[in-house]
Amino acid sequence: MLGIILSSSVIGWYIVFLGRGIAIDYESIDRMSEKISKSEFTKVELRGNDKPLIIPGSGLFADNEPWMYVAASRPVPAKYQPRDLVEVNLPHGDSNIPIRLQSRTAEQLQTLFGVASERGISLMVSSAYRSIEDQEKLYNDFVTKQGKARADQYVAKPGTSEHHTGFAADVTDASPACAKDSDRCSLSPATAAWLAETAPKYGFIIRYPAGKQPVTGTAYEPWHLRYVGVAFAEQATKANLTFDEFIEQAAPGKKSSYSQTQINR
Ligand SMILES: [Zn+2]
Numbered sequence: 385m386l387g388i389i390l391s392s393s394v395i396g397w398y399i400v401f402l403g404r405g406i407a408i409d410y411e412s413i414d415r416m417s418e419k420i421s422k423s424e425f426t427k428v429e430l431r432g433n434d435k436p437l438i439i440p441g442s443g444l445f446a447d448n449e450p451w452m453y454v455a456a457s458r459p460v461p462a463k464y465q466p467r468d469l470v471e472v473n474l475p476h477g478d479s480n481i482p483i484r485l486q487s488r489t490a491e492q493l494q495t496l497f498g499v500a501s502e503r504g505i506s507l508m509v510s511s512a513y514r515s516i517e518d519q520e521k522l523y524n525d526f527v528t529k530q531g532k533a534r535a536d537q538y539v540a541k542p543g544t545s546e547h548h549t550g551f552a553a554d555v556t557d558a559s560p561a562c563a564k565d566s567d568r569c570s571l572s573p574a575t576a577a578w579l580a581e582t583a584p585k586y587g588f589i590i591r592y593p594a595g596k597q598p599v600t601g602t603a604y605e606p607w608h609l610r611y612v613g614v615a616f617a618e619q620a621t622k623a624n625l626t627f628d629e630f631i632e633q634a635a636p637g638k639k640s641s642y643s644q645t646q647i648n649r
Pocket residue numbers: 511547552553554607608609
C-alpha cells in the first residue's frame with residue numbers, strides 16, 4: 385500500500401513540490417541576493433556534531449555552489465545559469481531525452497548508483513536539471529490542459545524549483561515503464577530507506593524528509609536528492625536537520641528575507 389502511495393506521489397511530483405502560485409519580483413530578489421552573498425559565514429555549529437562545519441568563503445547563498453539555497457520563498461535569480469552542466473550517463477526516465485546535472489553532482493550520483501548496483505538495487509533518475517523555460521512550458525501546458533486556477537494550485541511558477549540549480553535529482557527504482565515515461569517512475573519504501581541511509585555518504589541529502597513539512601513547506605519526497613557536499617550531507621543528516629533548518633542556524637533570519645516583502649503573492 386505504501387508503495388502505491390509513494391508511486392502515486394512520484395507521479396504527482398510537480399504537484400507536491402512546485403505547487404505555489406506566486407509572481408516573482410526578480411529585480412528585488414537579485415538586489416537582495418547580492419547583499420546577502422557578501423555576508424560571511426565560515427563556521428557553523430550543528431547540533432549533534434562535535435566539530436563545526438566550515439563553509440567555503442563564497443558564502444551560504446552564493447550561486448552555483450552546493451550551498452545555494454532555493455525554496456518557495458527564495459527563487460533562483462532571474463538570470464541564473466548552472467555553471468557546468470554535463471549530460472548524465474545513467475538510466476533515466478524518458479530515456480530518449482538527455483538529462484543534465486552539474487558535473488560534481490553527476491559524478492557523485494554515478495558513484496551512488498554504482499554502490500546501489502553492487503547491493504542489487506537498480507536505480508533510475510526520473511528528473512534532473514530543468515531550466516526556467518522548461519518550467520514555463522510545464523506550467524503553460526498545465527494551464528492549457530487543466531486551467532489556470534488548477535495550474536496555480538499545483539504547478540510552481542518558474543524559478544522556485546531546486547531542479548533549476550543542477551544540484552537536484554529525483555531518484556527512483558528502475559523499471560521499463562519509468563524509462564519510457566518518467567511520470568510512471570516509482571520508489572519503493574525499501575529503496576527509499578536505502579537512499580536515506582546511503583546518499584549522505586556521497587554528498588546528497590533527502591531535501592524534504594518525512595515529518596518536516598512544517599519546516600520545508602514540502603511534503604515528504606524520498607526521491608528528491610540534493611547535492612550539498614559530503615561534509616554537510618553527513619553532518620546535517622546526523623543532526624536530523626533539514627537544509628532549511630541548517631540555513632536558519634547558520635544565518636538566522638536570512639533565509640526568509642524574500643518572503644512576503646520580496647514576492648508578490
Ligand atoms: Zn525533485
